[in-house]
Amino acid sequence: MPNWHEVFLEIQKVQQTGLSAQNVIRHQYLKKLHEHTKRNVIAYYSGWLSKYSLSSEINDEDKNGFMTTVHQLDRTIGLDLILHTPGGGIAATQSIVNYLQKMFGGDIRAFVPQIAMSAGTIIACCCKEIWMGKESNLGPIDPQLRGIPAHGVVQEFRRAVREVKKDASRIVIWQEIIGQYRPTFLGQCENAIKWSNDFVEQQLADGMFKGLPDRKKQAKAITKALSNYPKNKSHDRHFHIDDCENMGLIIKHLEADPVMQDLVLTVHHCYMNVMMNTNAFKVVENHKGVALIKQVPPPTPGAATPKQVVE
Numbered sequence: 001m002p003n004w005h006e007v008f009l010e011i012q013k014v015q016q017t018g019l020s021a022q023n024v025i026r027h028q029y030l031k032k033l034h035e036h037t038k039r040n041v042i043a044y045y046s047g048w049l050s051k052y053s054l055s056s057e058i059n060d061e062d063k064n065g066f067m068t069t070v071h072q073l074d075r076t077i078g079l080d081l082i083l084h085t086p087g088g089g090i091a092a093t094q095s096i097v098n099y100l101q102k103m104f105g106g107d108i109r110a111f112v113p114q115i116a117m118s119a120g121t122i123i124a125c126c127c128k129e130i131w132m133g134k135e136s137n138l139g140p141i142d143p144q145l146r147g148i149p150a151h152g153v154v155q156e157f158r159r160a161v162r163e164v165k166k167d168a169s170r171i172v173i174w175q176e177i178i179g180q181y182r183p184t185f186l187g188q189c190e191n192a193i194k195w196s197n198d199f200v201e202q203q204l205a206d207g208m209f210k211g212l213p214d215r216k217k218q219a220k221a222i223t224k225a226l227s228n229y230p231k232n233k234s235h236d237r238h239f240h241i242d243d244c245e246n247m248g249l250i251i252k253h254l255e256a257d258p259v260m261q262d263l264v265l266t267v268h269h270c271y272m273n274v275m276m277n278t279n280a281f282k283v284v285e286n287h288k289g290v291a292l293i294k295q296v297p298p299p300t301p302g303a304a305t306p307k308q309v310v311e
Helices: 004-015 021-037 062-070 090-104 119-125 150-166 168-178 185-208 215-226 241-247 258-277
Strands: 040-046 079-084 108-112 129-132 251-253 280-286 291-295 307-310
Touching: 021 040, 021 258, 021 280, 040 062, 040 258, 062 090, 062 280, 062 291, 079 090, 079 119, 079 258, 090 108, 090 119, 090 185, 108 119, 119 185, 119 215, 129 241, 150 168, 150 185, 185 215, 215 241, 241 251, 258 280
Parallel strands: 040 079, 079 108, 108 129, 129 251
Antiparallel strands: 040 280, 280 291, 291 307
């Protein structure tokens, strides 16, 4: 299996021919993965680890990328979705999941070669199984409102109520903190938590555990584990493959299929090279090489907005 450095050297070698090396090497391995699985492949990659952009997160604009890459695919052979994302909005996530499930009849497998956090974890949970390796991570699904953990706000407010009931003098301290909440903010946090949890629980029950007698019980337990803010401590906590199995998720080991492991990780290294060595910060691409690539413009005066490239 070529590692990141070996993929980089392979790209450099192709560059000497004058071809678009990044594309040539990446498309080569995407095609090989498709030939191995006999299924459609779509890679959804964010470059948040290499470069900062507000658009690196899952958003409604990503639907255009999925529509572009799904077009003209043979939908009867299912979809393997490779995920690398920090997460994003629950509304956009739900919309994208709904679209992909309708296109492929729910026959979707998630592959997480490194990290799919937050809403990325939600997308993975909406698939019939999740393929992970020893290096793979999912994350908590507790919603964030403008970077603030919704569970944290609710937990803090309940603590304030308890302390003030016990000792009225504490109201002076808590008044300063609670006073910073904008109107309806607490209610928005509670609604976001319920929305996220209800969606994941329903998706697990009707998808991953469809047909099982205790599907609702399993779905509820897993949703609780993924959204347990007091236990998980932080929104960026990493759940490793054994953590995910212990929760009850249907996890497949990449190591169980050495050829699959080689191909998935090589594809991953290809995208890491793209994110580190080009202006791209988000890519949605299929095994045919059809892609929507979002790029950060070169740092020239007046260039402030990302541009999109459709290949």
